[in-house]
Amino acid sequence: MATRVRPGSKRCAVIGGSGFLGRHLVEKLLDRGYSVSLFDIRQSYELPGVTFHQGDLCDKQALLSALKDVSLVFHCASPAPSSDDRLLFERVNIQGTQTVIQACLDAGVQKLVLTSSASVVFEGTDVKNGKEDLPYAKKPIDYYTQTKIEQEKLVLEACNKPKGFLTVAIRPHGIFGPRDPQLVPTLVDAARRGKMKFIIGDGTNLVDFTYVENVVHGHILAAEHLRADSPICGKPYHITNDEPIRFWDFMSEVLVGLGYAAPRFHLPYTLVYGLALLLWLLTWILHPFMSFKPTFTPMRVALAGTYHYYSCERAKEHLGYKPVVSLKEGIARTVASYPHLRRGA
Numbered sequence: 518m519a520t521r522v523r524p525g526s527k528r529c530a531v532i533g534g535s536g537f538l539g540r541h542l543v544e545k546l547l548d549r550g551y552s553v554s555l556f557d558i559r560q561s562y563e564l565p566g567v568t569f570h571q572g573d574l575c576d577k578q579a580l581l582s583a584l585k586d587v588s589l590v591f592h593c594a595s596p597a598p599s600s601d602d603r604l605l606f607e608r609v610n611i612q613g614t615q616t617v618i619q620a621c622l623d624a625g626v627q628k629l630v631l632t633s634s635a636s637v638v639f640e641g642t643d644v645k646n647g648k649e650d651l652p653y654a655k656k657p658i659d660y661y662t663q664t665k666i667e668q669e670k671l672v673l674e675a676c677n678k679p680k681g682f683l684t685v686a687i688r689p690h691g692i693f694g695p696r697d698p699q700l701v702p703t704l705v706d707a708a709r710r711g712k713m714k715f716i717i718g719d720g721t722n723l724v725d726f727t728y729v730e731n732v733v734h735g736h737i738l739a740a741e742h743l744r745a746d747s748p749i750c751g752k753p754y755h756i757t758n759d760e761p762i763r764f765w766d767f768m769s770e771v772l773v774g775l776g777y778a779a780p781r782f783h784l785p786y787t788l789v790y791g792l793a794l795l796l797w798l799l800t801w802i803l804h805p806f807m808s809f810k811p812t813f814t815p816m817r818v819a820l821a822g823t824y825h826y827y828s829c830e831r832a833k834e835h836l837g838y839k840p841v842v843s844l845k846e847g848i849a850r851t852v853a854s855y856p857h858l859r860r861g862a
């Protein structure tokens with residue numbers, strides 16, 4: 518057992534710090550006077566105050582060198598949801614998270630903050646103002662979500678006050694902002710291929726989209742409130758913009774901001790979902806002979822056509838959380854950050 522790192526030390530580690538959320542988190546931690554040990558399977562940038570450790574989080578020895586003298590760990594690494602690779606998700610999100618917990622214990626880390634996801638309770642049907650006491654999805658919509666559930670359970674169950682090891686999970690939803698490699702690029706790609714003409718369903722379904730700086734703020738508040746006497750130990754927290762918006766209004770604002778037309782024509786939800794299922798089945802049957810990744814997967818249609826927004830009251834009460842960037846401002850900053858994705862660029 519390693520000696521405990523001095524409590525209050527401002528040295529922390531960010532596992533997954535080369536990614537979209539991870540990099541924003543690292544930048545804010547540096548602003549707040551932390552020094553950062555960044556652990557990731559790939560390096561995407563360099564910054565003063567950051568020591569980069571390249572490695573796979575399933576490798577405990579590699580992790581241990583990154584966790585030396587660290588008292589606080591943020592774990593925000595995951596394979597991309599679009600990879601849809603069951604074995605990879607199980608290896609990284611489940612076995613890898615067990616390895617992260619064991620490495621934290623061996624290294625004398627005192628606090629572990631996990632980036633989970635609000636999708637852990639989403640089954641493809643409406644969730645309106647969902648609170649943290651909703652049960653985990655019995656039928657998760659994909660392998661990514663299934664392994665995020667197991668990962669969250671592992672981290673929260675590892676919280677052990679007598680051992681001095683405290684854990685908490687942040688559940689963001691629909692993170693967007695500058696440098697996001699998923700949401701805006703997928704949307705623009707669909708628009709450029711003429712696939713953004715249609716609204717699935719009546720277009721009134723409300724969804725949470727959360728500006729990345731608010732997600733970062735929630736993580737740092739959780740880390741700084743995580744003490745043996747606080748109610749947050751071993752609990753999950755939704756972090757949202759607290760401004761649910763119609764899914765299709767959000768898509769339209771981003772598209773119009775980048776010079777593309779907003780979708781206008783309505784298609785019935787059940788029809789599109791049924792077609793997506795059929796396409797998924799065909800892709801599955803034909804996968805030994807050809808590889809094809811459809812834009813319309815049943816999971817994406819469910820995300821685009823149902824309500825899924827969550828209450829962040831618990832975070833407000835226990836963490837003093839309040840979004841620091843409004844949705845309007847977040848969309849404006851995001852649109853301005855993608856000049857290369859503008860129509861005609």
Ligand SMILES: NC(=O)C1=CN([C@@H]2O[C@H](COP(=O)(O)OP(=O)(O)OC[C@H]3O[C@@H](n4cnc5c(N)ncnc54)[C@H](O)[C@@H]3O)[C@@H](O)[C@H]2O)C=CC1
Pocket residue numbers: 532533534535536537538539556557558559572573574575592593594595596597609613632633634635665688689690691692693698699
């Ligand atoms: N982007 C979103 O809308 C949402 C994301 N989340 C969660 O937030 C976290 C961060 O997501 P993003 O920044 O969007 O993803 P991202 O793909 O940009 O970042 C993930 C990072 O993890 C690293 N990574 C993957 N496998 C690894 C391994 N075996 N060992 C070491 N590093 C590894 C990647 O290299 C990447 O830098 C993830 O846990 C994700 O599940 C949760 C809810 C919504």
Ligand SMILES: CC(C)=CCC[C@@H](C)[C@H]1CC[C@H]2C3=C(CC[C@]12C)[C@@]1(C)CCC(=O)C[C@@H]1CC3
Pocket residue numbers: 690691692699700701703704707712713715717724725726812813817818820821
């Ligand atoms: C709130 C939340 C969980 C957002 C997640 C982000 C992505 C799942 C979306 C980002 C771009 C979206 C998108 C579609 C589905 C959901 C996204 C991938 C469509 C494929 C839905 C069907 C269409 O008409 C085209 C859309 C392109 C963009």
